[in-house]
Amino acid sequence: GIQVEQSPPDLILQEGANSTLRCNFSDSVNNLQWFHQNPWGQLINLFYIPSGTKQNGRLSATTVATERYSLLYISSSQTTDSGVYFCAGRSDSNYQLIWGAGTKLIIKP
């Protein structure tokens, strides 16, 4: 099955900074999602982005399916952006989402 790698594993930034989180996958995926898990454990859907670029406020994401990676951009970080960011992908051969280990983001005031 596919494997998903996320980098960096940890990121500490000051409020207002920008950041880029990366997700690499070992094989082609046809479903790629980014999630934010808040400190209370809730997984919040950020983007469904099997290919192309999407933007939602201060967040944007780009997936280059042919090169098997996706990027999540966070601009003008706020303390509420803190938490763990996961990417997860799914291929034709399975029904489940395969998850990366996450990037733990801490935004300091």
Place this chain on the structure above:
Amino acid sequence: GAGVSQTPSNKVTEKGKYVELRCDPISGHTALYWYRQSLGQGPEFLIYFQGTGAADDSGLPNDRFFAVRPEGSVSTLKIQRTERGDSAVYLCASSSTGGAYAEQFFGPGTRLTVL
């Protein structure tokens, strides 16, 4: 509209006891998934339902774990003879279809603690 809901939010039980965890998917979603998340890790797949039937239960760790979805909506995950290693957050997700392109939406999870 309502999202995926899960009850209870927390469950503390003793080793050897039986527990049931409930998931209410988004109305109209035909596909339902159970995942388990241990501290510091990403979720791990347990089982996938399309309608009433379990289409893929390859992630269930052993025969103490069982799940049902009798009417194609609400699902119950059942764990017999609980062990301390079963402690984790159990997450439920649903999608409008079971197709590979369908976006999955997650509930808040049930935190299970086995003493």
